[in-house]
Amino acid sequence: FGDLRTRQALDEAQDQRLLVRLGQRPQRGQHLGRLRGTRGRDRELGQLVTHRDRPLAAQVIDGAGKTLLPGLIDAHTHVFSPDALRQALVFGVTTELDMFMDEQLAAQLRQEQAETGVVDRADLFSAGTLATAPGGHGTQFGLTIPTLTGPDEAAAFVAARVDAGSDYIKIIVEDGQEIGLDLPTLDQATVTALVAAAHANDKLALVHVQ
Numbered sequence: 001f002g003d004l005r006t007r008q009a010l011d012e013a014q015d016q017r018l019l020v021r022l023g024q025r026p027q028r029g030q031h032l033g034r035l036r037g038t039r040g041r042d043r044e045l046g047q048l049v050t051h052r053d054r055p056l057a058a059q060v061i062d063g064a065g066k067t068l069l070p071g072l073i074d075a076h077t078h079v080f081s082p083d084a085l086r087q088a089l090v091f092g093v094t095t096e097l098d099m100f101m102d103e104q105l106a107a108q109l110r111q112e113q114a115e116t117g118v119v120d121r122a123d124l125f126s127a128g129t130l131a132t133a134p135g136g137h138g139t140q141f142g143l144t145i146p147t148l149t150g151p152d153e154a155a156a157f158v159a160a161r162v163d164a165g166s167d168y169i170k171i172i173v174e175d176g177q178e179i180g181l182d183l184p185t186l187d188q189a190t191v192t193a194l195v196a197a198a199h200a201n202d203k204l205a206l207v208h209v210q
Helices: 007-012 082-091 103-115 149-163 186-202
Strands: 018-021 040-042 046-048 059-062 071-077 093-098 123-126 169-173 205-209
Touching: 071 082, 082 093, 103 123, 103 149, 149 186, 169 186, 186 205
Parallel strands: 018 059, 071 093, 093 123, 169 205
Antiparallel strands: 040 046
C-alpha cells in the first residue's frame, strides 16, 4: 500500500480506497485476532489507520466475522490480455509473475500500471520474451520471437530484454523427451552465458528445465 502517514496522502492514493473495518488477520503463532484501528505500518496488510485518519472517499467494508488475508501471488503465469489480470484479481491474486508474453503488451500494461495503478487488475511482473533455441519450446505459441544458437548471442539477447523492460530473464531448457518429442534446446554454454548476462544486468535468471 505504501508508507502513507497523512490523511491527505491517504485521500490521494488510489490504492487506499478500500477500508476493511473490524476484520481478522492471522497472527504468526497466535489464534486469529480482530484487526483493530491501529496506526502504523503493517508489512503484510498495508497501512492500518484509525477512524480519524481514514480516507474520506474510502469504501468501507464491514469485516466483522471475516478474515483479512494478503493478496495471493501467482508465481508462473502467461498473460495474453489485460482480462487475464482482471480475472486473477477476482480470485484473490493481486500479483502475477508472467514467464512469457508479448513484449509490446507487457510494456503497455506496465506503463498503465505505473501511471494509474489500475486497481481493477492484478499487478504484473514479466519476463517478456523467453530465451530458447530456434524451433524450441516457446516458439509454438504464435508469437514471432528472437532465438539463440550459441553463447555469443547471450549478451545481446539479455540487453534487448532489459531495454524492453523485462523484470527477469526466462531461459528454456527442454528437449521434449518426457512427452515423446525431440525439441531443439539451448546448450549448457548458452545457458551459462545467459545467466551471466542476466546477473551483469542485475536481473534474476529463471530456468525452465524439463
